[in-house]
Amino acid sequence: MAVQTAAQRLTSSSTRKQRDYLPYMLVLPIIAYEAIFVLIPIIQQVISSFTSDIIGIGTVRWVGFENYERLFADRNFWNSLRVTLSFMGGTVVLSVGIGLLAALLLNRQFRGRSLARGIMTMPWAMPDLPTVMVFFWILNPNFGVINLFVRWILPIEQTPRWLLDINLALPIVIAIAAWKAFPFYGLVTLSVLQSIPQELYEAAKVDGATPLQSFRYVTLPEIIPTLMLMGVLACIFAFRQFALIFLSTGGGPARTTETLVVSVYKTAFASFDFSYGATIGVAGFVAVFAITLLFAYLQRRQEAQASS
Amino acid sequence: MSTLDTSLPHEQRRSLASPNHWTRRIPVYVLVILFCVVTAFPLYWMIVSVVQPIRLSLQYPPPLFPQAFTLQPFIEIFTGQDTAQRIDVWILNSVIVASVTAVICTLLSILGAFALSGLRWRGQAAFGLMLLTTQMLPEALIVIPLYATIDRLAMKDNLVTLALVDTAFVLPICIWILKNVFDTIPTEIRDAALVDGCTRLRMLWRIMLPIAAPGLVAVGVVAFFHAWNEYLFAASLISDRRLYTASVGLGSMISMIDTPIDRLMAAGLLFSIFPVIFYLLVQRYIVAGLSAGAVKG
Numbered sequence: 158m159a160v161q162t163a164a165q166r167l168t169s170s171s172t173r174k175q176r177d178y179l180p181y182m183l184v185l186p187i188i189a190y191e192a193i194f195v196l197i198p199i200i201q202q203v204i205s206s207f208t209s210d211i212i213g214i215g216t217v218r219w220v221g222f223e224n225y226e227r228l229f230a231d232r233n234f235w236n237s238l239r240v241t242l243s244f245m246g247g248t249v250v251l252s253v254g255i256g257l258l259a260a261l262l263l264n265r266q267f268r269g270r271s272l273a274r275g276i277m278t279m280p281w282a283m284p285d286l287p288t289v290m291v292f293f294w295i296l297n298p299n300f301g302v303i304n305l306f307v308r309w310i311l312p313i314e315q316t317p318r319w320l321l322d323i324n325l326a327l328p329i330v331i332a333i334a335a336w337k338a339f340p341f342y343g344l345v346t347l348s349v350l351q352s353i354p355q356e357l358y359e360a361a362k363v364d365g366a367t368p369l370q371s372f373r374y375v376t377l378p379e380i381i382p383t384l385m386l387m388g389v390l391a392c393i394f395a396f397r398q399f400a401l402i403f404l405s406t407g408g409g410p411a412r413t414t415e416t417l418v419v420s421v422y423k424t425a426f427a428s429f430d431f432s433y434g435a436t437i438g439v440a441g442f443v444a445v446f447a448i449t450l451l452f453a454y455l456q457r458r459q460e461a462q463a464s465s
Numbered sequence: 466m467s468t469l470d471t472s473l474p475h476e477q478r479r480s481l482a483s484p485n486h487w488t489r490r491i492p493v494y495v496l497v498i499l500f501c502v503v504t505a506f507p508l509y510w511m512i513v514s515v516v517q518p519i520r521l522s523l524q525y526p527p528p529l530f531p532q533a534f535t536l537q538p539f540i541e542i543f544t545g546q547d548t549a550q551r552i553d554v555w556i557l558n559s560v561i562v563a564s565v566t567a568v569i570c571t572l573l574s575i576l577g578a579f580a581l582s583g584l585r586w587r588g589q590a591a592f593g594l595m596l597l598t599t600q601m602l603p604e605a606l607i608v609i610p611l612y613a614t615i616d617r618l619a620m621k622d623n624l625v626t627l628a629l630v631d632t633a634f635v636l637p638i639c640i641w642i643l644k645n646v647f648d649t650i651p652t653e654i655r656d657a658a659l660v661d662g663c664t665r666l667r668m669l670w671r672i673m674l675p676i677a678a679p680g681l682v683a684v685g686v687v688a689f690f691h692a693w694n695e696y697l698f699a700a701s702l703i704s705d706r707r708l709y710t711a712s713v714g715l716g717s718m719i720s721m722i723d724t725p726i727d728r729l730m731a732a733g734l735l736f737s738i739f740p741v742i743f744y745l746l747v748q749r750y751i752v753a754g755l756s757a758g759a760v761k762g
Contacts, residue, residue, distance in 0.1 A: 179665060180586035183576040187636065188595070190573065194611070194633035195599050201610035262500060267493050275745055276501045279508055282744030284694035286715040287733035291511045293719065294726060302510060305526045336507070344752045397603035400696040400712075404719060418605035425609045426701060438606040449601045453594060 199442065205435040212429035224436040234437060236412055237420040241396065244331060244416055248398075249391040251335035253384065256342025261376075263343070264350045274347075281340035285400040292333050292405065296320055323410050330402055330414050337401070338394060342387050349383045350376070382459040389452040396445065417441050508737075514730040515539070522726055538731035552732050554707065555714035558624060562699075562710055563692040565628035570639050570688035571681060573632070578643035579669050583655060600637035604697050612701050622705045630698050635691035639684045642750055646680030647673060683750035690740045711736050 206224050210217045228234050263274055280288075295301050296319040304316045320326050353376065361371040399418050402408070408415035408423060415423070417437065425434035514522050515538050517531040542552045577596070581589065611630060612621075620626045650673055658668040674681065696712045703713055715732055718724045744751070 177584075177586060180580045180584045180589070183580040183584075184592055187573055187577045187640070188592070190636070191595065191599055191633060194630060195602065195607065198607040198610040198614070201614070202607060205610060205613075259500060262493070262496055265493050267490055267497060269497070273497050273501055276505050278745055278748050279741055280504060282741040282748075283508065283737050284690075284712065284740055285696060286694075286712050286719075287511065287737045288507070290715065290719060290729055290733040291507045294514060294730065295507060295510055300523055300525060300527065300726075302527050302529075305529075336504075340504075341752070344748065348752060393601045397601075397605075399603065399605045404696070404716060418603050422605050422608065422697070425612075431609055431613065434609050438609065441603060441606045445601055445603065445606070446598065449594075449598050452601070453597060 202435045202438050202442075205432050206439045208432050210430075210432040212431060217432075220432075224433055227433065228436050228440065233412065233415070233420065234440075237415050237417045237437075240327065240412070240414060241416040241418075243327060244334070244398070244402075244414075245392050245395040247328070247331035248334045248338060248395040249388055251331065252338035253342045253387055253391050255335065255339040256344075256387075257346055257380075257384065259339065259343040260346035260350055261372075263347055274344075277340045277343055279340075280337050281344075283337065285337075286404065288333065288337055289401060289404040293320075296329065320406055321410055323413055326406050326410055326414050330405055333405065334395065334398055334401055338391065342391065345387060346380060346383065349380050353379050382455075382462065386452065386455050386459065389448060389455060393445070393448050393452070396441075396448070417444075511730050511734055511737075515727055515734055519725055519727040538725075538727040539735070542728050542731050542735070552711070552714065552735065555709050555711040556735070558708055559693050559711040561624050562628045562631065563689040565625060566631045566635065566692035567685045567689040569628070569632045570636055571685050573636055574639040574643045574684050575669070575674070575681075577636075577640035578647050579673070581640065581644045582647035583652070584665075596637040596640060599634070600641075602634075604634055608697060608701055611698075615702060621702055622708055623702075624708060624710075627699055627702050627710070628692060630702070631692040631695050632688070635688050638691075639688055642687065643677065643680050643684050646677045646683075646750065650676050680750060683747040686743045686747050687751055690743060693740060 207219060207221060208217050209220045209223070259277060263270060263277065295303050298304075298316070298318045298321065301319070303319065307313065307316055317325055320329055357375045358371055361375050366374065396416075397418065398416070399422065402414055402416060403419050403422065406414040408419045418441065421434050421438045421441065424430050424437060428434075513529075513531050516534055516536070517528070518533055518535050518537075521528055521532050580586070581593065615621055615626060615630075654672060654676075655668060658672045659665070663671065694712060695710075696716060699710045699713045700716060703709060709717070715736060718729055718732060
């Protein structure tokens with residue numbers, strides 16, 4: 158590198174005629190790193206799903222598709238898929254929806270805007286553990302302040318047991334996850350809203366558009382690509398969500414909040430059935446890869462639109 | 466005020482309709498206040514439960530504003546007789562893990578971001594997709610093989626191992642963040658340096674990194690607090706209580722039913738303060754990097 162002439166350096170960075178090894182040398186350590194910590198474990202996981210490996214029982218042996226046959230017949234697996242989809246659907250709609258509303262609100266001119274923006278950032282910055290702790294406390298069946306709020310609004314004597322209630326646990330976990338996630342979507346949407354040229358709104362006003370119409374015909378077309386990308390991103394974040402669910406309900410009551418990732422963890426570290434846990438994990442890879450491709454596709458389409 | 470100027474009814478109408486007139490902004494303020502109260506309530510409630518004596522928190526209905534003031538819970542979590550609950554040790558462990566993660570991650574991010582920004586090469590798209598897939602992958606899906614391998618290599622209960630694993634999962638986001646920062650450096654500056662006879666690595670070191678310094682800080686902060694917040698790997702790879710990170714320690718406090726609520730909230734508050742402050746400072750960079758191209762311009 159050091160003996161290259163200035164002219165050679167220029168051509169190697171500005172054209173692709175010459176073989177240029179620099180980028181490969183730069184990314185090699187990263188690829189090696191991710192291979193060790195992500196790629197090899199994935200391969201091990203897939204191999205493991207064809208074996209029987211229960212900690213403390215016998216030795217590891219090859220069982221072919223046995224684990225997969227068990228998976229497809231397993232009611233708990235189908236249940237965890239249903240829970241995952243409900244959790245994903247709920248958090249995506251709630252967090253992106255509230256994020257959009259918050260962004261529209263914070264996009265207006267008012268005093269204390271940066272303070273409001275700062276407050277909105279807080280739930281997102283809060284780590285999972287304190288989040289679970291404080292919601293545990295708010296939702297405590299005996300002492301929780303939620304009981305007070307509910308009695309303000311509804312004339313009920315007996316408040317439910319919140320996270321221990323079989324019908325309420327999942328909606329509550331969704332609400333907690335959305336509270337924590339919406340600021341991110343709000344901040345992203347806000348930055349897009351602020352990049353919309355003011356002239357478009359003025360032109361719409363001149364044409365006699367009502368505020369609702371200017372939202373429909375000016376704002377919405379500008380933010381729809383971002384909303385779609387965020388929707389996919391939100392799906393993935395919801396799919397990954399572990400600590401929040403695991404710590405607040407442990408998957409219960411009666412597996413009503415046991416998502417796929419929670420069930421992988423519980424199968425491996427509570428039932429010590431490593432290979433079956435791995436099998437559920439492989440089903441998860443398929444889902445993640447599909448969503449990632451969708452994300453990459455939407456992103457590329459958006460970039461193509463932006464440049465045309 | 467022009468609204469008092471009766472001789473100009475036209476002016477008056479316009480000022481009432483203008484978005485700057487205070488009466489038109491009342492609904493906005495009401496909504497904003499409502500929004501802030503709901504958003505901030507959990508954090509507020511955490512603070513209230515710490516600073517008022519626990520007997521007040523345990524009555525029904527609980528007072529919505531603190532009726533008395535104490536800092537006893539903070540003293541208790543540091544001087545508690547129970548040596549198993551040493552939050553100072555947990556926080557020190559978290560700082561070690563998070564610092565190692567931040568250093569490795571920042572160094573690797575510089576390489577990756579430089580390769581993605583400005584350089585053109587075959588396989589760039591594939592590399593991007595690899596990063597994206599890693600970023601999307603739920604940690605819980607590969608915790609089993611990672612645990613098994615690390616157990617076999619006798620590298621469990623090791624804070625550096627934990628930092629290495631955490632780095633793998635936060636690295637893609639950090640690369641995107643730094644790439645976005647590098648992209649904002651005008652190509653004229655880079656080209657000028659190259660014409661002056663700099664090698665590209667020298668140009669990266671002498672020209673780009675100083676300009677991108679705030680971005681480097683943002684990357685370090687993101688990596689640091691990723692490791693700081695991380696629970697899954699910490700919980701499965703660390704079983705020695707003396708090596709508990711704060712997240713695992715807090716998790717163990719949750720599962721212990723007899724932990725007094727004020728101490729629990731004090732620990733949680735202490736654990737949240739640093740990320741909340743730092744995220745407020747660097748949120749712009751994170752938003753752009755996390756959405757990885759969702760925002761252009």
